[in-house]
Amino acid sequence: MSSSVATSGSPGSPCTPAGLAALDRLRTWPGEHRVAVGLSGGVDSSLTAALLVEAGWQVEGLTLWLMSGKGACCAEGLVDAAAICEQLGVPHHVVDFREHFQAQIVDFLVEGYAAGVTPLPCSRCNREVKFGPMLQWAETERGIGRLATGHYARVRHGAVSNNGRHQLLRGLDSQKDQSYFLYDLPQEALGRLVFPLGELTKADTRLEAERHGLRTAQKPESQDLCLADHHGSMKAFLDAYLPPRPGEIVLVDGTVVGEHDGIEHFTIGQRKGLGVSWSEPLHVVRLDGAMNQVVVAPRAEAARAGAVVGAVNWVSVPPPEGPIEVAVQVRYRSAPERALLTPLPATDADRAAQRPHRVQLTFAEEQFSITPAQAAVFYDGEVLLGGGLIQAAPATGSHQ
Numbered sequence: 001m002s003s004s005v006a007t008s009g010s011p012g013s014p015c016t017p018a019g020l021a022a023l024d025r026l027r028t029w030p031g032e033h034r035v036a037v038g039l040s041g042g043v044d045s046s047l048t049a050a051l052l053v054e055a056g057w058q059v060e061g062l063t064l065w066l067m068s069g070k071g072a073c074c075a076e077g078l079v080d081a082a083a084i085c086e087q088l089g090v091p092h093h094v095v096d097f098r099e100h101f102q103a104q105i106v107d108f109l110v111e112g113y114a115a116g117v118t119p120l121p122c123s124r125c126n127r128e129v130k131f132g133p134m135l136q137w138a139e140t141e142r143g144i145g146r147l148a149t150g151h152y153a154r155v156r157h158g159a160v161s162n163n164g165r166h167q168l169l170r171g172l173d174s175q176k177d178q179s180y181f182l183y184d185l186p187q188e189a190l191g192r193l194v195f196p197l198g199e200l201t202k203a204d205t206r207l208e209a210e211r212h213g214l215r216t217a218q219k220p221e222s223q224d225l226c227l228a229d230h231h232g233s234m235k236a237f238l239d240a241y242l243p244p245r246p247g248e249i250v251l252v253d254g255t256v257v258g259e260h261d262g263i264e265h266f267t268i269g270q271r272k273g274l275g276v277s278w279s280e281p282l283h284v285v286r287l288d289g290a291m292n293q294v295v296v297a298p299r300a301e302a303a304r305a306g307a308v309v310g311a312v313n314w315v316s317v318p319p320p321e322g323p324i325e326v327a328v329q330v331r332y333r334s335a336p337e338r339a340l341l342t343p344l345p346a347t348d349a350d351r352a353a354q355r356p357h358r359v360q361l362t363f364a365e366e367q368f369s370i371t372p373a374q375a376a377v378f379y380d381g382e383v384l385l386g387g388g389l390i391q392a393a394p395a396t397g398s399h400q
Contacts, residue, residue: 019051019200019204019207022196022200026055026196032146033058035057035060035144035146036059036061036148037052037149038063038130039092041078041080041216044150044152046084046150046209046216047150047209049088049090050084050209050214052194053090060090060091060138060142062095064095065097066098067101078094084216097129097133101129104128105125113264117289118287118371120374123387126185132186134147135147135189147192151171151182151195152176152178152200153170153171154168154169154195155167155194163317165187166191166316168316168383172198173202179377180375180377183375183388184313242262244262245264246261248292250296251296258275263288263293266284266287267284267371268286269369271284271299274294274296281298282296286392304366304370305363305367306339308361309359309360309361309388309389310355310391311355311388311389313355313386316383316386317386321343326338327380327381328363330374331369331374338364341360341361342359343358344359358388372392375388375389375390
C-alpha cells in the first residue's frame with residue numbers, strides 16, 4: 001500500500017500502512033463497539049477519536065476539566081476537544097474534576113517536594129484521576145464500558161495472553177512509548193482500555209491527522225507534565241505554592257559548601273545550576289526535608305548498587321515468589337537496565353495502604369540518579385511486568 005498522504009479530510013483510504021492496520025484491528029475488535037474517548041485537545045487523542053469513528057464505533061468524547069485558566073490541558077485543550085467532536089459528529093462531555101485533581105495531584109506534589117522528594121504525578125494521575133474515574137463516569141452516566149485514549153502503549157487482553165491476565169506492552173514507537181506511566185493501572189481497568197495508536201509512530205499519527213483534516217494535526221507537543229505547561233515551568237508552579245525556604249548545600253559529611261533557595265528546585269543527580277565552587281563536579285545525592293539541606297557528592301560517590309521499591313503493582317504477571325531477572329526503567333526517558341528483583345516482606349504500612357508488594361532491586365551495574373518517589377518499572381522485552389515507587393536510601397552515607 002502506498003504511504004503517500006491522501007487528500008486532507010478524505011478518510012476513505014489511510015495514508016499509512018500503520019493507519020490501515022489500526023483500522024483493521026478496531027473493526028475486528030471483539031465485543032461491543034461503544035467507547036468513551038478521553039480527549040485532551042492534542043493530536044494523539046484527536047486521531048484516536050477519528051480512527052474509532054472511521055472504524056464504525058459509537059464514540060463519545062470525554063474531557064476532564066482539571067485546572068482553570070490558560071494551559072494545554074485546560075482552556076485551549078477544552079476548545080480543541082470540543083471542536084474535534086463537532087467535526088466528527090460525536091457528543092462531547094466535559095466533567096469538572098478540578099477539586100479531585102487539586103487533592104490527588106497538586107496537593108500530593110506540593111507535600112512531596114516540601115518533604116524533599118521528587119514525586120511522579122503522571123502515573124498517579126492516570127490511576128486516581130484519569131482512567132479509573134473516567135471509566136466510572138462513562139459506565140454510570142452513559143452506560144459505556146470502554147475507554148480509549150491516545151497513549152502510545154498496547155494491551156494484550158486476557159483472552160489472548162499467555163497467562164490469562166491483561167498484559168500491558170510497550171508502544172511500538174520507542175521514542176513515544178508511554179507504558180512507563182501506565183504501570184499502576186489495575187487489571188479491571190486494563191481489560192476495558194483501547195489504545196488505537198499503540199502500533200503507530202508519531203509521524204504516522206501526524207499523517208493520519210492530516211488525512212482527516214483535524215485542526216490539531218500540527219499542534220505542538222505539550223510538556224510531559226501538564227502543570228509545567230499550565231504555570232510556564234515547574235519552578236513557577238512550585239513557587240506559587242511553597243514559600244521561599246533558603247538553606248544549606250552540604251557534603252555527605254556535613255561540610256557546608258553553598259546555599260540554596262529551596263530544596264524543591266533540585267533533583268537527585270543534578271550537577272548544573274548548583275552555584276557551588278568545588279575542586280571537582282558535585283552532584284545532588286539526597287534532599288533532606290527535615291534539615292532543609294541539599295546533600296551533594298562527587299559522581300563516584302553518587303552511584304547506587306540497588307534500590308528498594310514499594311507500592312508495587314504487578315500488571316502482566318502474578319507477583320513472583322522468588323528472585324527474577326528484569327529490565328528496569330527508573331525514569332521515563334532512561335534506558336532499561338538489567339537487575340535482579342527479589343520480593344521483600346510487606347511492612348505494616350504497606351498492608352495498611354493495601355499495597356503489600358515490595359521488592360529489592362540489585363543492578364548489574366551501579367546506577368546514577370536513583371530518585372526516591374520516582375517509578376521503577378520492570379520489563380521483560382516489550383511486556384511491562386509491573387512497577388512501583390523508589391524508596392529513600394538510608395541517610396548514613398550508604399549508597400545501596
